[in-house]
Amino acid sequence: MKVVALAGGVGGAKLAYGLAQALPAGNLTVIVNTGDDFEFFGLKVSPDLDTVCYTLAGIANPKTGWGRADETWHTLEGLEELGAPDWFRLGDRDLATHLERTRRLKNGQKLHQVTRDFCRAWGVEVAVFPMSDDPVPTQVKTDEGMLPFQEYFVRERCRPRVSGFIFQGADKARPAPGVKESIQDADMVVICPSNPWVSVDPILAVSPIREWLQEKTVLAVSPIIGSRAVKGPAAKMFREMGIEPSAFAVAGHYGSLLSGFVIDEEDREQVEEIQSAAWGSVSVCDTNTWMETEEERVRLAREVLAFGKTLI
Amino acid sequence: MKVVALAGGVGGAKLAYGLAQALPAGNLTVIVNTGDDFEFFGLKVSPDLDTVCYTLAGIANPKTGWGRADETWHTLEGLEELGAPDWFRLGDRDLATHLERTRRLKNGQKLHQVTRDFCRAWGVEVAVFPMSDDPVPTQVKTDEGMLPFQEYFVRERCRPRVSGFIFQGADKARPAPGVKESIQDADMVVICPSNPWVSVDPILAVSPIREWLQEKTVLAVSPIIGSRAVKGPAAKMFREMGIEPSAFAVAGHYGSLLSGFVIDEEDREQVEEIQSAAWGSVSVCDTNTWMETEEERVRLAREVLAFGKTLI
Numbered sequence: 001m002k003v004v005a006l007a008g009g010v011g012g013a014k015l016a017y018g019l020a021q022a023l024p025a026g027n028l029t030v031i032v033n034t035g036d037d038f039e040f041f042g043l044k045v046s047p048d049l050d051t052v053c054y055t056l057a058g059i060a061n062p063k064t065g066w067g068r069a070d071e072t073w074h075t076l077e078g079l080e081e082l083g084a085p086d087w088f089r090l091g092d093r094d095l096a097t098h099l100e101r102t103r104r105l106k107n108g109q110k111l112h113q114v115t116r117d118f119c120r121a122w123g124v125e126v127a128v129f130p131m132s133d134d135p136v137p138t139q140v141k142t143d144e145g146m147l148p149f150q151e152y153f154v155r156e157r158c159r160p161r162v163s164g165f166i167f168q169g170a171d172k173a174r175p176a177p178g179v180k181e182s183i184q185d186a187d188m189v190v191i192c193p194s195n196p197w198v199s200v201d202p203i204l205a206v207s208p209i210r211e212w213l214q215e216k217t218v219l220a221v222s223p224i225i226g227s228r229a230v231k232g233p234a235a236k237m238f239r240e241m242g243i244e245p246s247a248f249a250v251a252g253h254y255g256s257l258l259s260g261f262v263i264d265e266e267d268r269e270q271v272e273e274i275q276s277a278a279w280g281s282v283s284v285c286d287t288n289t290w291m292e293t294e295e296e297r298v299r300l301a302r303e304v305l306a307f308g309k310t311l312i
Numbered sequence: 313m314k315v316v317a318l319a320g321g322v323g324g325a326k327l328a329y330g331l332a333q334a335l336p337a338g339n340l341t342v343i344v345n346t347g348d349d350f351e352f353f354g355l356k357v358s359p360d361l362d363t364v365c366y367t368l369a370g371i372a373n374p375k376t377g378w379g380r381a382d383e384t385w386h387t388l389e390g391l392e393e394l395g396a397p398d399w400f401r402l403g404d405r406d407l408a409t410h411l412e413r414t415r416r417l418k419n420g421q422k423l424h425q426v427t428r429d430f431c432r433a434w435g436v437e438v439a440v441f442p443m444s445d446d447p448v449p450t451q452v453k454t455d456e457g458m459l460p461f462q463e464y465f466v467r468e469r470c471r472p473r474v475s476g477f478i479f480q481g482a483d484k485a486r487p488a489p490g491v492k493e494s495i496q497d498a499d500m501v502v503i504c505p506s507n508p509w510v511s512v513d514p515i516l517a518v519s520p521i522r523e524w525l526q527e528k529t530v531l532a533v534s535p536i537i538g539s540r541a542v543k544g545p546a547a548k549m550f551r552e553m554g555i556e557p558s559a560f561a562v563a564g565h566y567g568s569l570l571s572g573f574v575i576d577e578e579d580r581e582q583v584e585e586i587q588s589a590a591w592g593s594v595s596v597c598d599t600n601t602w603m604e605t606e607e608e609r610v611r612l613a614r615e616v617l618a619f620g621k622t623l624i
Contacts, residue, residue: 041411042354042418072386078408082433084415092404096390099353103396106354121394 001027003305004186008033008199009048010065010231011223012192013055014291016126018301019190020056021294025125029182030056031209033194034111034130035138035167035202038150040088043098044105047150048199049115049130050097057122065231068093087155112176127182131203134173138202139166149198158233162240165197170205183212188308191220193289195234196253197241210257217311219260221289221304222247226266230290248274255279259311262304264289283311313339315617316498320345320511321360322377322543323535324504325367326603328438330613331502332368333606337437341494342368343521345506346423346442347450347479347514350462352400355410356417359462360511361427361442362409369434377543380405399467424488439494443515446485450514451478461510470545474552477509482517495524500620503532505601507546508565509553522569529624531572533601533616534559538578542602560586567591572623574616576601595623 003023007016007030016030030052037046047066054060054068061067071091080086090098097118104114110133119128138149142160152160183189194200204210227245229235238245243252247263251274254261260283261274271284285307291297315335319328319342328342342364349358359378366372366380373379383403392398402410409430416426422445431440450461454472464472495501506512516522539557541547550557555564559575563586566573572595573586583596597619603609 041415043411068390072384072404074384074404075387075407075411078380078405079412082408082412082430084408084412092384092386092407093390095387095404095407096394096396099355099387100391100394100396103353118394 001188001305001309002186003028003188003190003308004182005030005190005192006194006200006203007031007048007052007192008194009036009051011291012048012194012199013052013060013065014297015190015192015221015301015304016052017055017294018291018297018299019305020126021298022301022305029127029129029178029186031129031131031179031182031203033199033202034132035136035198036149036153037135038137038148040085040090040098040150042102043095044102045088045098046101046111046130049128050094053115053119053122053124053128056124056126056128057119059122067091088150110176112178127178129176129178129182131176131179131209132173132206133176134169136170136173136202136206137168138198139168140198141165153198153233158236162237164241165201167202167205170202171207173206175206175209179209180212183209183216186216187312188305189213189216189218190304190308191218191254193221193223193230195223195229195232195237196250197234197237213257217259217308218254218257219262219304219308219311220250220254220258221262221300222250222264222267224250225264225289246270248277251282252277252279258282260285260307262287262289262307283307313500313617313621314498315340315620316494316501317342317504318501318506318512318515319343319360319364319504320506321348321363323603324360324506324511325364325372325377326609327502327504327533327613327616328364329367329606330603330609330611331617332438333610334613334617341439341441341490341498343441343443343491343494343515345511345514346444347448347510348461348465349447349449350460352397352402352410352462354414356414357400357410357462358413358423358442361440362406365427365431365434365436365440368436368438368440369431371434379403400462422488424490439490441488441490441494443488443491443521444485444518445488446481448482448485448514448518449480450510451480452510453477465510465545470548474549476553477513479514479517482514483519485518487518487521491521492524495521495528498528499624500617501525501528501530502616502620503530503566505533505535505542507535507541507544507549508562509546509549525569529571529620530566530569531574531616531620531623532562532566532570533574533612534562534576534579536562537576537601558582560589563594564589564591570594572597572619574599574601574619595619
């Protein structure tokens with residue numbers, strides 16, 4: 001069974017890790033949001049891409065979920081000493097990734113090639129693709145004006161009230177080479193429990209990824225349990241966009257794209273509501289969607305795959 | 313007494329440190345070679361400038377003389393993991409300097425302003441100027457072709473045989489703001505025991521610095537003791553340029569620019585030869601010029617200043 005996973009940051013990376021354990025390496029492709037890419041000190045930083053690759057490689061920081069394990073912060077200390085911008089926390093080991101990616105991109109390599117080479121160096125066996133080699137920087141419309149994503153997310157700690165999102169350049173961006181083939185070959189596409197607004201929507205905005213997905217069996221795992229996001233600002237964003245945050249709201253967000261939807265058992269009472277909603281027929285599976293341990297990631301991945309199989 | 317010191321890397325930085333201890337802060341200006349500046353991973357690296365500033369700030373690596381104290385190498389480890397270029401050893405703390413300098417230069421600050429701000433942040437009270445805000449990259453003519461300085465010096469470890477040096481752009485470069493005033497105000501200019509070919513000559517190549525110096529009392533400290541350089545490839549360079557390395561050869565290199573010359577007591581027998589050489593009248597002082605400890609730096613600095621006073 002060939003599977004494509006769409007992933008953003010920490011939550012997406014965790015399920016991608018579980019899927020990578022549950023499937024033979026050749027059967028999984030992970031397509032990652034790059035809408036949160038930005039430049040810092042002239043370095044090309046791809047936070048979601050790195051989180052996914054570090055997690056798959058087993059070298060992610062186990063405490064934060066992002067950045068590298070056994071990280072030190074001596075460069076950051078040096079920057080602080082000089083009064084330099086320090087709102088984005090560059091770890092010493094993590095910096096190597098940005099330095100070498102920047103060097104390679106300047107030398108003409110494409111982002112998907114850099115990602116492939118880095119994965120090889122880190123021992124990642126599953127295929128990981130950025131959604132596009134072209135820049136699609138997410139801009140967040142807020143009550144304090146338009147903010148580039150990382151400034152909203154990290155510098156302002158998601159404090160400003162959002163009223164919309166622009167995926168700048170999405171109209172001209174093309175899916176990275178390999179994305180089309182992997183989707184077309186897939187028996188199932190899994191939208192990981194990533195933020196629908198700023199992790200998954202940017203991927204869907206790169207045309208014609210959404211059209212390709214409409215031909216496939218697509219299932220999503222809800223990043224919202226109860227009315228809270230497991231991590232990050234997804235629930236806050238739903239609320240500020242005028243929608244009560246819930247698993248139901250997430251299913252509604254993806255609408256007719258979904259064949260199946262996986263929610264936490266805590267939200268079991270929403271099953272019927274989701275199955276009978278106006279946007280079409282969607283099967284719902286409720287289970288424990290928390291992924292604290294590596295075992296929980298793999299268990300959830302196996303459950304998602306088993307559920308998906310019933311929908312093909 | 314106002315003093316200007318011309319300095320390159322480790323040896324120059326040590327004497328500059330001694331002079332900084334021996335003089336009131338407002339009375340010393342250090343003008344530093346930037347011919348060894350280069351770009352690595354898109355970062356603007358100024359090795360000599362950093363060595364001088366780190367040394368003056370007391371944050372230089374005491375073992376190597378260059379780089380920072382308490383340094384770690386986690387970024388470098390990450391780069392090696394990715395098969396990235398690693399011939400220039402970027403320390404984690406040192407990296408902050410390059411990142412922030414690069415950011416500021418891109419934002420339009422000039423190198424002398426960046427240097428001033430960094431010195432302030434590091435608590436350096438003496439004035440430190442790059443020789444120029446304009447790039448003057450030293451190119452080394454070798455039997456293996458022309459090599460940018462750091463590739464010759466670090467990557468090739470000074471192995472290729474040299475036949476000349478080009479200070480690219482020196483004809484168009486202007487002295488950094490502040491250099492003219494500090495030289496004109498100086499009672500004495502001290503050429504530190506730096507490599508004459510690749511640390512001091514680049515400074516002298518930025519017109520009209522040499523002309524300004526011709527009006528002043530200039531003394532130099534020999535970086536060569538016996539037939540060996542205290543550190544680095546100076547002796548090898550003299551030899552490959554067809555000149556037997558010695559204190560006498562260094563004096564001859566600077567020629568009529570010198571009013572005074574400080575040599576090591578080991579070379580005492582060269583005093584008369586230097587004083588009676590064809591290039592003009594130069595007074596010679598012989599003393600212990602080794603600077604292993606901080607005390608030795610200060611002692612030598614005081615001796616150089618006392619000797620210089622007799623020449624004004």
